[in-house]
Amino acid sequence: xxxxxxxxxxxxxxxxxxxxxxxxxxxxxxxxxxxxxxxxxxxxxxxxxxxxxxxxxxxxxxxxxxxxxxxxxxxxxxxxxxxxxxxxxxxxxxxxxxxxxxxxxxxxxxxxxxxxxxxxxxxxxxxxxxxxxxxxxxxxxxxxxxxxx
Amino acid sequence: xxxxxxxxxxxxxxxxxxxxxxxxxxxxxxxxxxxxxxxxxxxxxxxxxxxxxxxxxxxxxxxxxxxxxxxxxxxxxxxxxxxxxxxxxxxxxxxxxxxxxxxxxxxxxxxxxxxxxxxxxxxxxxxxxxxxxxxxxxxxxxxxxxxxxxxxxxxxxxxxx
Numbered sequence: 001x002x003x004x005x006x007x008x009x010x011x012x013x014x015x016x017x018x019x020x021x022x023x024x025x026x027x028x029x030x031x032x033x034x035x036x037x038x039x040x041x042x043x044x045x046x047x048x049x050x051x052x053x054x055x056x057x058x059x060x061x062x063x064x065x066x067x068x069x070x071x072x073x074x075x076x077x078x079x080x081x082x083x084x085x086x087x088x089x090x091x092x093x094x095x096x097x098x099x100x101x102x103x104x105x106x107x108x109x110x111x112x113x114x115x116x117x118x119x120x121x122x123x124x125x126x127x128x129x130x131x132x133x134x135x136x137x138x139x140x141x142x143x144x145x146x147x148x149x
Numbered sequence: 150x151x152x153x154x155x156x157x158x159x160x161x162x163x164x165x166x167x168x169x170x171x172x173x174x175x176x177x178x179x180x181x182x183x184x185x186x187x188x189x190x191x192x193x194x195x196x197x198x199x200x201x202x203x204x205x206x207x208x209x210x211x212x213x214x215x216x217x218x219x220x221x222x223x224x225x226x227x228x229x230x231x232x233x234x235x236x237x238x239x240x241x242x243x244x245x246x247x248x249x250x251x252x253x254x255x256x257x258x259x260x261x262x263x264x265x266x267x268x269x270x271x272x273x274x275x276x277x278x279x280x281x282x283x284x285x286x287x288x289x290x291x292x293x294x295x296x297x298x299x300x301x302x303x304x305x306x307x308x309x310x
Contacts, residue, residue, distance in 0.1 A: 141240035
């Protein structure tokens with residue numbers, strides 16, 4: 001979908017935040033110089049066309065009593081399909097990516113507790129015979145989301 | 150790191166984890182079915198933002214749809230004595246969307262700093278990697294960049310009720 005200047009302005013303005021106020025779209029629309037109604041319509045289209053993946057509060061699972069752990073495995077080519085099928089079948093696996101590296105399968109285990117995610121990783125190790133390398137977050141550095149579009 | 154959340158906070162999280170409604174008064178639209186006022190919802194979201202449960206309220210762009218095709222996970226082996234100072238600086242770079250310190254897994258994995266870098270093409274991403282390398286200087290003993298070549302599974306964060 002081709003983006004025009006207003007779309008770009010909307011995305012650039014709203015990456016940084018959305019006001020907590022009674023008429024927040026009105027506040028943003030005034031800043032951009034369009035009407036509230038137009039802003040809402042544009043956002044609906046940007047979400048529908050998947051230019052935006054989300055609009056709303058972004059939650060940090062780590063602060064909500066849950067556990068979210070990145071892990072990775074070196075999966076031999078011959079076993080790739082079977083391993084991917086097993087890993088993806090585990091409900092605690094939220095994301096799974098193939099990456100170009102000797103350690104080639106990268107996934108995130110998410111659950112209500114560390115124990116739950118650990119049990120999932122142990123199941124994967126037992127079923128595949130491969131070591132699951134755990135990469136828990138030790139520290140998160142602040143990022144300013146300001147992708148220029 | 151856990152922040153105590155009460156039943157009302159959890160109801161607000163459940164009601165908004167799929168996104169805010171696209172109506173002129175979105176907080177009222179969230180509040181009414183929960184028997185709350187818009188002001189209560191805003192206060193609680195503000196409090197959750199202060200405690201870090203909510204990172205921010207806003208939009209999340211789809212990098213690929215916006216022309217950012219070369220999205221790499223860059224990984225760095227940085228001296229433990231300075232990794233936190235340098236990690237903060239890298240997080241502030243405009244092309245970095247996530248930046249974490251994670252444990253090394255020797256011998257297979259010597260890297261302790263992870264930064265997601267977004268470029269429109271491989272050349273642009275390579276320039277960004279060079280900028281990070283400059284910033285790290287001699288504190289960095291090695292690095293790599295891992296491009297994703299397939300999404301095998303992707304489900305959003307879902308908090309159980």
